[in-house]
Amino acid sequence: MQWEAASLFATPVFKFSMGDMQNLVKFFHETIKNDVGDERDAQGALSHYFSRFNVFEKYAEFSSLQSKLSQMGGFVYRDLMHYQKSGDLYFTNAWLNLCEIGGSQPAHNHVNCLLCGTLYLHADENTHLNFYHPLNNSSFHSELYDRAADDVPNAHGLKFHRREAKISVKSGDCLFWPSWLKHGYSDNKTAGRLSLSFNMMPDKLNVDYQPFMQS
Ligand SMILES: [Fe+2]
Known part of the structure; x- marks a missing residue:
């Protein structure tokens, strides 16, 4: 029996190492936590800070980080993901997430x-982020749902059946992924897990219809 398998339509998650972040951790705990006011949304052990805003615009201390992330995002989108005919990326929002042990x-x-x-x-x-296959229980596709025996590669080394993937991260790691890709985590085991999340959008798409942009 001769056979081969082609792996089609891969989904990228990129990881960059940005080095030590202790200054920003200190700034968060000493300053941001004290003056966040109503712009904190708590969900149990997880709190979002400025999730409806662009935190880069609120604190000058983030300006150098903003410019590095902007450059990295452009490299990811235009060079690595190959959207070379689209416009420049800008941040639609950026916010902080603090999660204590047990949070999800x-x-x-x-x-x-x-x-x-x-x-x-x-x-x-212990810190990681899970990514979920788009064809899962919450998919809007009308496919039947079945569950494979387990989530590890099969005896042939193939893993087409996998419905989630875990990416481990260290302090200073920055992940990028396409916005449609679902992600999350449960039962956090990192005390004071702190992250800065952001959304990016090109100012021009390489298609006929363009997103509405407020001037
Ligand atoms: Fe998210």
């Missing part, structure tokens, strides 16, 4: 953007 974030994806990213300001050996 259910599977979700982001709107109002085409590229998403999360920079881990404080992580440890």
Whole structure:
């Protein structure tokens, strides 16, 4: 029996290492937490800070980081993902997430953007993010749903049946992924897990219909 398998339509998650983030962790705990006011949304052990805003515009301390992430996002979208005929990327919003032990974030994806990213300001050996296959229980496709025997590669080394993938991260790691891709985590085991998430959008799409942009 001769056979071969082609792996079609791969989904990318890119990881960059941005080095030490202790200054920003300190700034968050000493300043941002104290003056956040109503712009904090708590869901149990997980709190979002400025999730309806662009935190880069609120604090000058983030300006150098903003410019690095902007450059990296452009490289990811235009060079690595090959959207070379689209416009320049801009941040539609950026916010901070603080999660204590036991906290979770259910599977979700982001709107109002085409590229998403999360920079881990404080992580440890237990910190990770799960990504979920688009054809799962919450899919809007009408496919039948079945569950494979387990989530590890099969005896032939193939993993087409996998419905979730775990990416481990360290402090200073920054992940980028396409905005439609669902992600989340459960039962966080990192005390003071702190991340900065952001959404990015090109200012011009390489198609006939363009997104509405407020001037
Ligand atoms: Fe998210």
